[in-house]
Amino acid sequence: MAEFPRGRKPEENRRFRLVATDIDGTLINSERLLSRLTIDTLAAVPVPVVLVTGRPLRWLEQLYDQLPAPLPAVCLNGAVVYDPHTDEVLRTEPLTCELLIDVVGRLRDAVPDISLAVEVDDGRAFRHEATWPRLWVDHRVEVISSPDELTSVPAVKLLVRSATADPDDFLELVSKALGGVAEATRSSSSALVEISAAGVTKAAGLAWLCERDGIDASDVVAFGDMPNDIPMLTWAGHGVAMGNAHEAVRAVADATTASNEDDGVAVYLRKAFNL
Incomplete structure (x- = not known):
């Protein structure tokens, strides 16, 4: 009711x-x-x-x-x-390439045990690291061959995943690492944080x-x-x-x-x- x-x-x-x-x-x-x-x-x-x-x-x-x-x-x-x-x-x-480089650097320095992925082409395509869990087969989903591909084009969302962290604790950890340069939130029951440009x-x-x-x-x-x-x-x-x-x-x-x-x-x- x-x-x-x-x-x-x-x-x-x-x-x-x-x-x-x-x-x-x-x-x-x-x-x-x-x-x-x-x-x-x-x-x-x-x-x-x-x-x-x-x-x-x-x-x-x-x-x-x-x-x-x-x-x-x-x-x-x-x-x-x-x-x-x-x-x-x-x-x-979107997150600009410059901002992506900054954010990815912050995350790799401060947060252990992470896999990264990006939504590109206004969310019509998805790129992820080889360590990202592949849950579906889709021609719009691509495994990157080089870390630089994560930051080579603007992204409408950066995703960061931990295989071991508590979801709420992981969001707090990622938010602290970002230091306000971008928005961090979550919508999953797992330790998956979604990052957007500041104010988005x-x-x-x-x-x-x-x-x-x-x-x-x-x-x-x-x-x-x-x-x-x-x-x-x-x-x-x-x-x-x-x-x-x-x-x-x-x-x-x-x-x-x-x-x-x-x-x-x-x-x-x-x-x-x-x-």
């Missing part, structure tokens, strides 16, 4: 002019599927819905195949804003899209479950944590809803919009 903030009735949330939602751990279940209730609810919501995700562009296909029509997306934790109707990248904020967050990408469309932060309801969602949930007028959310996300949210396995986004939206 959805939980609304103390003293606020669900009907009052009908002022929302835009719905922003994370994908993994939020909109889809553990099998990466949208429920029929969620599909029907997204179609019935009377305001725009935007996907705000850590996923790269090439991973949107799996979700778009389940929807009657694709939704606009803020990808790669805010580094890319994408219009699926025109297949156009509206905005991109889900909140920043969504704010750019909303400003373009004349929508104020106070008019946005946002859903998320992991630390990379925290900037978005605190920026939005109403941030909702999933029932399965990381404790840090629940701590900053205005409300909570059911888990992603129990259609938490759909449950909340149906009450908020009287669907």
Whole structure:
């Protein structure tokens, strides 16, 4: 069951002019599927819905195949804003080659036991070191032959993985090593940290899209479950944590809803919009 903030009735949330939602751990279940209730609810919501995700562009296909029509997306934790109707990248904020060289140097000096990878070509291609676990076969995924290939072109995300560290401790360690020159966050249950250019967050990408469309932060309801969602949930007028959310996300949210396995986004939206 959805939980609304103390003293606020669900009907009052009908002022929302835009719905922003994370994908993994939020909109889809553990099998990466949208429920029929969620599909029907997204179609019935009377305001725009935007996907705000850590996923790269090439991973949107799996979700778009389940929807009657694709939704606009803020990808790669805010580094890319994408219009699926025109297949156009509206905005991109990559890490420059110079910044990548600096960040990779800091990480190799300060953090042991790491493997590195980069999202390039606006998230349409992926390069990784040989030590990176190969979990799928995809022609857009390439094993680098030289460490210099990690920093040879701008990247919309740098990923750093540890095989042994605690996920929260690893994020803290990486953040300390960066010293503020870039953004570090995580969305995985493993020790995988995602690095973007300074100031690039889900909140920043969504704010750019909303400003373009004349929508104020106070008019946005946002859903998320992991630390990379925290900037978005605190920026939005109403941030909702999933029932399965990381404790840090629940701590900053205005409300909570059911888990992603129990259609938490759909449950909340149906009450908020009287669907």
